Amino acid sequence: MTSAVARAHTNIALVKYWGKRDSELMLPQTDSLSLTLNEFYADTKVEFSAQLTADELIIDGQPVSGKGLKKVQKVLSIVRQMSQINQFARVESINHVPMAAGLASSASAFAALAMAASSAAGLKLARRDLSRLARRGSGSATRSIYGGLVEWHRGVDDLTSYAEPIMEKVDFPLEMMAILLNTEQKKVSSTLGMQHVVETSPYYPAWCEVVQADMQKIKLAIEKRDINEIGHIAQTNALRMHALNLAADPGFTYFNAATLQAMHAIDNLRASGTNCYYTMDAGPNVKVIYDRADRSKIQAALTPLFGADNLVVSQPGPGTVLLDQK
Numbered sequence: 046m047t048s049a050v051a052r053a054h055t056n057i058a059l060v061k062y063w064g065k066r067d068s069e070l071m072l073p074q075t076d077s078l079s080l081t082l083n084e085f086y087a088d089t090k091v092e093f094s095a096q097l098t099a100d101e102l103i104i105d106g107q108p109v110s111g112k113g114l115k116k117v118q119k120v121l122s123i124v125r126q127m128s129q130i131n132q133f134a135r136v137e138s139i140n141h142v143p144m145a146a147g148l149a150s151s152a153s154a155f156a157a158l159a160m161a162a163s164s165a166a167g168l169k170l171a172r173r174d175l176s177r178l179a180r181r182g183s184g185s186a187t188r189s190i191y192g193g194l195v196e197w198h199r200g201v202d203d204l205t206s207y208a209e210p211i212m213e214k215v216d217f218p219l220e221m222m223a224i225l226l227n228t229e230q231k232k233v234s235s236t237l238g239m240q241h242v243v244e245t246s247p248y249y250p251a252w253c254e255v256v257q258a259d260m261q262k263i264k265l266a267i268e269k270r271d272i273n274e275i276g277h278i279a280q281t282n283a284l285r286m287h288a289l290n291l292a293a294d295p296g297f298t299y300f301n302a303a304t305l306q307a308m309h310a311i312d313n314l315r316a317s318g319t320n321c322y323y324t325m326d327a328g329p330n331v332k333v334i335y336d337r338a339d340r341s342k343i344q345a346a347l348t349p350l351f352g353a354d355n356l357v358v359s360q361p362g363p364g365t366v367l368l369d370q371k
């Protein structure tokens with residue numbers, strides 16, 4: 046095998062990962078739990094070749110160097126070590142996610158890279174090991190190997206920090222709507238944001254306790270297929286993650302005016318009887334969590350504020366798959 050193409054979907058955390066314990070191994074401070082989305086994904090081709098004199102990365106037709114290439118090379122190096130291949134690779138990725146806007150483009154990117162690179166190198170990794178490999182590129186990618194509702198066990202070392210599906214095929218009407226408020230590159234990367242928070246936010250120890258409790262609660266809510274409870278836990282968890290940022294020194298936020306407007310609109314909708322909840326990541330965009338039956342009411346309320354084109358509905362999505370191998 047010398048080349049392979051994989052497709053991976055993004056995921057949005059309902060209980061967030063926000064802090065590393067080990068940045069080389071990419072071990073998180075806490076467990077986390079996410080929903081893989083059908084609407085946003087990356088297709089990535091990896092080809093090892095004796096003709097290449099360096100690794101190459103092309104995203105959406107544009108050559109990428111610097112930090113982006115370094116992260117990709119970290120994953121490629123692990124694959125080379127595991128497979129004893131000593132050739133350089135060309136990585137070509139088509140991203141169906143607005144990049145770096147808090148829509149977890151890195152999750153789909155590194156999950157697709159892990160599968161494409163390991164397959165191109167002739168390795169047949171089990172999904173747990175793919176999840177561990179994806180983790181080395183980006184924490185959230187650990188969870189994108191699986192579809193549906195997924196848990197990432199923080200673990201204690203490289204072997205024990207991996208994701209597992211809780212419900213790969215979501216059998217209840219859970220849906221998510223992304224409100225695209227700003228698709229520009231974010232100002233504070235998740236790596237910097239979380240490092241700053243772990244080092245300076247006095248609320249960090251409380252956050253670790255919150256996550257432990259939220260993991261228990263949300264798993265029970267999933268078992269009961271209780272969308273309101275899932276949404277309530279996710280919204281509270283997201284607000285507490287963002288409170289860490291505000292309380293850091295110096296404090297910062299990913300929210301902009303439109304983020305707050307969306308949060309208020311969703312709170313108002315819920316107060317007037319339509320159950321829906323929000324979550325935000327390392328960017329200004331807002332994701333709405335609700336029961337599919339309420340979709341049109343939510344769209345009707347949000348369209349005048351944000352425009353129909355900026356509301357993207359997504360069903361739960363599948364895990365990472367191999368599209369081609371040569």
Ligand code: PMV
Nearest residue numbers: 058061062184185235326327
């Ligand atoms: O894996 P990263 O570096 O893209 O960090 C993701 C962090 C959040 O999206 C904010 C939370 C999460 O659990 O995905």
